[in-house]
Amino acid sequence: MKIFDTHTHLNDEAFAGKTQQFIDNAKELDVVEMAIIGSNEEFNIEAIRLAQNYQSLHALVGWHPEFAKEYNEEQLVNQIKLPEVVGIGEIGLDYHWEEDPAPEIQKGVLIQQMDIAKQYNMPVSIHCRDAFDDMYQILKDHDLSKSGIIMHSFNGDLNWLNKFLDLGLWISYSGVVSFKNAPEVHESAKNTPLDRLLVETDAPYLTPEPYRGHANQPAYTRYVVDAIAKYKDISPEDIAEHTFNNAHQVYNL
């Protein structure tokens, strides 16, 4: 089978100097293609460098809400014209850390990047933490469904799932879906249509079972596939095939 990790950070210093090793580890568990996600100037540049050097890697570039104040539109527009860059991300809202930067700043930078995505017909990878209400409103007001919107590491319940599906989003699950204490995410995975489903690791974060508590790596997308297969009661091969094809569709590969 072939698995696509649609959101991972091989550009993180946790993997520095060991890119080939982690690509090889991934291949052993059938994870054969990955999207490397940027979040600020430094990580965007490294995502592009990796995608230029390894055929199975693609890059997304963008300014994560945590780095909203450093947003550089000119750089973003130049970078998304590179052939290795397949989308804009991760961008979004994060109200978890005492709302710093302020929500108004986060929203402004998110919307500016969404406008660029629309203009250049690029998909976006959305980071949303403790901010579903504001995110829903922004996505509703700025229809990007034609370019493609991925809700990365979705951890919402059935109610939020249905609202985001109605807006035409792609729903991507990380290791959280394998956690025993996330019943609402299991329920959402079970009810996400196969033609809207994506899988990811968000490595080095969010390590899935059975390795929770250890360092994460792209190879473990395999365990995300297994967890979703269990909740949907279909084979891992089916989940892998659909999510692989969906990833190619949303990233225009």
Ligand SMILES: [Zn+2]
């Ligand atoms: Zn991420």
